[in-house]
Amino acid sequence: MSFINFVVFITVCVSYSMAANVTDLKLRYLQYVLECATEHSVSTEEIRDLATHRVVEGDNIKCMLACAYKKTGMTDEEGKLSAEGMKEIAKTAYPDDEAKRKKSEDFARTCLHVNEEEIIEERKECGRAAKIFKCAIDNFDSAV
Structure with missing residues (x-):
């Protein structure tokens, strides 16, 4: 699967904005x-590593993910995955398609366990963002 397809799906699942449609959500996420x-x-x-779905290791890339996730509403102020934020994203992306909303919400719930995992990095939100990214990659094929 190409990186852009991966980004598109993750965007729909994790980015929140007042966008009118999925295309707007994708553009907003890429902007973030x-x-x-x-x-x-x-x-x-590091961007290439993301594109090939490699596990992120550097502090800069981990913190970039944390920053983007927070801006989208996917995570809360502590960097924890937000079930409510992800539900809002699904509502925005698929206002008239309950099946797609449910699939997006189920995909998001799959990774909520990262909120309870031990984070060794000094900046907890950055370490957690890397775990969220890994979980999304690990579970992506089962979600599409």
């Missing part, structure tokens, strides 16, 4: 990723 990549000095190599 670019803003956060600049803010956290993410290298081209």
Whole structure:
């Protein structure tokens, strides 16, 4: 699966905005990723690792993910995955398709366990964001 397809699906599942449709959600999420990549000095190599679904290891890329997840409403102020935020994202993305909303919400719930996992990084929200990303990658094929 291509990186753009992966980003599109994750965007629909995790990005929240007042967007009118899925295309707007995708664009908003990509905007957040670019803003956060600049803010956290993410290298081209680290972006390539994301594109190939590699587990993220550097602090900059972990914090970029945390930044983007927080801006979308996917995580709360502590960096914990927000079931309510993800439900709102699904409602925004699929206002007239209950089956897709349910599938998105189920996919999101699959990763809620990361909120209880031990985080060893000093910046907990960054470490948790990496775990959320890994969970999303690990469970992506079963969600589509």
